[in-house]
Amino acid sequence: MATTVVPPHAAFFGAKKEIGARSSFSPSISAHRCRKHSLNKVLAVMAPAQPSRAPATTGSVKHGMTMTEKILAKSSDKSKLEPGENIWVNIDVLMTHDVCGPGTIGIFKKEFGKNAKVWDREKIVIIPDHYIFTSDERANRNVDIIRDFALEQNIKYFYDIKDLSNFKVNPDYKGVCHIALAQEGHCRPGEVLLGTDSHTCNAGAFGQFATGIGNTDAGFVMGTGKLLLKVPPTMRFVLDGEMPHYLLAKDLILQIIGEITVAGATYKSMEFVGSTVESLNMEERMTLCNMVVEAGGKNGVVPPDETTFKYLEGKTSVNYEPVYSDESAKFISEYRFDVSKLEPVVAKPHSPDNRALARECKDVKIDRVYIGSCTGGKTEDFMAAAKVFLASGKKVKVPTFLVPATQKVWIDLYSLPVPGSGGKTCSQIFEEAGCDTPASPSCGACLGGPRDTYARMNEPMVCVSTTNRNFPGRMGHKEGQIYLASPYTAAASALTGYVTDPREFL
């Protein structure tokens, strides 16, 4: 298959712009000013951004590639490439769900013909997860549309649901796409995964290039198995120090987003390294990479290691080849964090970069707590919440909604013992604490959804949530106020009825 690739772009990213290191998509001036004020109060736990060394001006300089560059080079059959290049990339996995699937399928059929066949029936994963447990007719119809397509194309991986009244009787149904991709072994080091959802970057935790695309791009991939992508430069985040017992990966990523703002990583890759990252389990690494898009990032990566390989054992039979950044790789900027000095944080309404210390928000009265989504509804997230409820022994003061991301997570809640509880399961601890019964696994109210979605915010109220975005109207009502937080902070807040630092209990 002969493809001609355009020569590297004239405005080559590396040479001109790395001094100062900020993206040309600079954050809004007012946000920047506010941040300057708050920076004066925060402990200096972070070294200032280091611009990478400028390349020699004479001739070409031999330097290595970052993880992201290497993965893209491998997938485009190139031995070398530079940030800024547009390249045709071979896609290993394309994911779509019930919200964007029908539109993608419509484009695929319109552009390639109504009798066209997808490029590879084993490389497309179709996962209904967004608007499932609803009586909204169009939502239900959309699941039918993707089912019809999956049958017509003989798609190997279609995690179907037919009986909406009881998710447990649907053996194929998984739930939230990003967690299902991980649990079903579709995420593998060194590969390229695209999905019609912004949080596809979640899979970067496995050391692969994973990013979100729209219906049109996905339709193109469906037919050809390739996409034209621009190589992003990489920002490096070095997280060192022992993780305090009251912090979770959610605190780390909220800290980072608060630092660089919602446009700080636009068109860039975010690489997470350091001893703290190495100490995180896969689900925590996923939380870290999940919110890369909230900083504007194109993708996030964590170097694969024994933790990764162990997680993948028994999940996939496809061979994979991990890649790692070269010693001499060029990064557009580097940020260092001493994690041992960090404190639990929240993102206040109405932006994921509106960072504040949880303890400084203790006077904020809340109306409810939501624990769920790809960001904060995994087994480890519920275990963390259970730990706080267990330590307290008291009941929650506000309605506390629990939405497991997938069937597997739901099962874990009802079967795995919580350490230090004398054999109790998460579900028992949640019941004793007065939380709502864990709901049917799906994206739920993270993004509002149809009016009858469980835990949707239909009136203006204040909610502490383990989800990923808190822009106006995100969970339903335009005047709703959402505080993004870790599962520890969310559980602590449920117990007091106010935004609460989990150290009150842990």
Next chain:
Amino acid sequence: MATTLSSIQAPVSTICASSQRPHCPTGTQSLLFVSKPSNYTIFAKTSYSFKPSKIRPITAPRATPSSSPPTTFHGQCYVLGDNIDTDQIIPAEHLTLVPSKPDEYKKLGSFAFSGLPTSLYPIPFIQPGTDSTQYPIIIAGANFGCGSSREHAPVALGAAGVRAVVAESYARIFFRNSVATGEVYPIELEHEGVNKQCTTGDIVTVDLERNVFINHTKGKEFVLKPIGDAGPVIDAGGIFAYARKTGMISSVV
């Protein structure tokens, strides 16, 4: 049989950040920078004769295969701040509408910007009872379109009648989706703070040939960054149409 890519060549830097577009003429458009102050004053003088109050928006027709692509857009503008995310552009509850179905495409348009908080934006983008907007041009601040990868966002804007968004900067997925679908022109301003100098309802012109944004009501002009290689893709009607028009993929039945 999946379509093979044997005849596909990479379009020239179609999906790219504006900062990386070369500031040099492309083959299809000559891009002139308005750099001399005297040009600005000449423009401003002639525009004062406009009476902005009750003018119906007149915009260049959407490009059809036989017509040449538009180089100017003209009409009333709707002004927004920074970080307008996809949930504000099209609230998630409307995502059950499938953009590739014509009647649902139109319905999506009727919900464009229905997620904006009314306390900050009291003027509705779409008049109640109607399904399209009287504001073909959006003026915005930084990081427009942040949030979700949902293509419903640029589609809703296009379906509502928006022709161009003029913003300080864009979130990448929104920018890319705008170009790939050809629904709206995502144009960048050279300088910050332009949205603060505009008011919803101002009569404006976006001139892609001279790379100038003119606010007739306020009597001001602002420099635009050239749309560069993304322009021909949008002109053609999106990435598939562009690929066919330029012979990069063969037309499929």
